[in-house]
Amino acid sequence: MNEDKKRMVKEIIKQLHSGLSPQEIKEKFKQVLEAINPLEIAIIEQELIKEGVAREEIQKLCDVHLAIFREQLEKQKFEIPSWHPINILMEEHKIMLKLSEELINITNRIRQVNDIIKEMHNIKHLSEEFRDSEKHYLREENVLFPYLERHSITEPPAIMWMEHNQIREVKKNFYNLIENYNTMGFKEVKRQFNEVARSLSSLLANHFFKENSILFPTALQVITEQEWINIKKDFDEIGYCCFTPEHLITMPTIKDVKKVEAEPLSIELAFETGKLSKREIEAILNTLPIDITFVDKEDTVKYFNKGEERIFIRTKAVIGRRVQQCHPQKSIHIVNKILDAFRSGKRDVAEFWIQKDGRVIHIRYFAVRDKNGEYLGTIEVTQDITDIKKIEGEKRLLDWKD
Helix, strand or coil: CCHHHHHHHHHHHHHHHHCCCHHHHHHHCHHHHHCCCHHHHHHHHHHHHHCCCCHHHHHHCHHHHHHHHHHHHHHCCCCCCCCCHHHHHHHHHHHHHHHHHHHHHHHHHHHHHCCCHHHHHHHHHHHHHHHHCHHHHHHHHHHHHHHHHHCCCCHHHHHHHHHHHHHHHHHHHHHHHHHHHHHCCHHHHHHHHHHHHHHHHHHHHHHHHHHHHHHHHHHHHHCCHHHHHHHHHHHHHHCCCCCCCHHHHCCCCCCCCCCCCCCCCCCEEEECCEEEEHHHHHHHHHHCCCEEEEEECCCEEEEECCCCCCCCCCCHHHCCCEHHHHCCHHHHHHHHHHHHHHHHCCCCEEEEEEEECCEEEEEEEEEEECCCCCEEEEEEEEEECCCHHHCCCCCCHHHCCC
């Protein structure tokens, strides 16, 4: 990227932050704006954060940035095949925007007829669609973002994740309103449904424009064809929302990918208490009724087991990712405190429990040390303890029936 252009775009953004109007910026920097592309915007905003501009400040002013760059961004066109992960994400964007428009239409009808009961079926149907749309954000956070980070694009994904959580908060208010609307006065119900609908519509429209115009074109520039095929496989594993992609049977293959020969089944690893083959070790770890993720001493995700039903999504894209990048911005400082306490020997365990989809989830972190006490990393152990909490009395071995 041309250094002069980079310097000028940084100046544009800094002047926006200082209060100069978008129209004044357009007139002052017309030549520079005509030559900018999405990757350059992403890199420059990333550099500004490294130079001390708060990530929250960049995120807060992103809409202003887009007002400046919108004309240029809207000119860009890219053609991608139907199987492509970016195409899937953009199609889901279109459908979710239609859902948000329908929610606004419903709230308008409620205001006109002063009756919410007739519309509750439609509202609940939309709420289920929005619940299912969580897969969209999980695919981005657990697959697309890690691949971008591998290509040194770190800040745009972090800002998008912040916006995901803002969208989640509005959706949470929407679900709570559906559950509790009959305990409220009708006037207040109308007001809150209208507020939620318009807030969600605005958030989605702005967020999707940023992704379609900056994040996705940047990804298309830096991620390789083979990586896109790997991303698609991880997308398939997490699942889709809004529609079922028709291209599942038409996904291409790369002929030049090297095939890894299977390891001989006879190779065993000797431990202090016995020997196990790689095949046995992997099967044992995947059979355990817990989810395991191991982060090494450098805070890099190195391994996770792969049981049939994981509580939290993990994909191969997270291998090699810094654990701090696997958490939303608001919790990173706690993650660092736990790791520092483990690394220093001050603590060995940290545990938490949460409610998820009506289930009680127990989350524990353990410091992993060798025989000499040297810190090797941290293991996260997650378990659904809902049914365990209900156990009473005894059930002995002799009570077992086939």
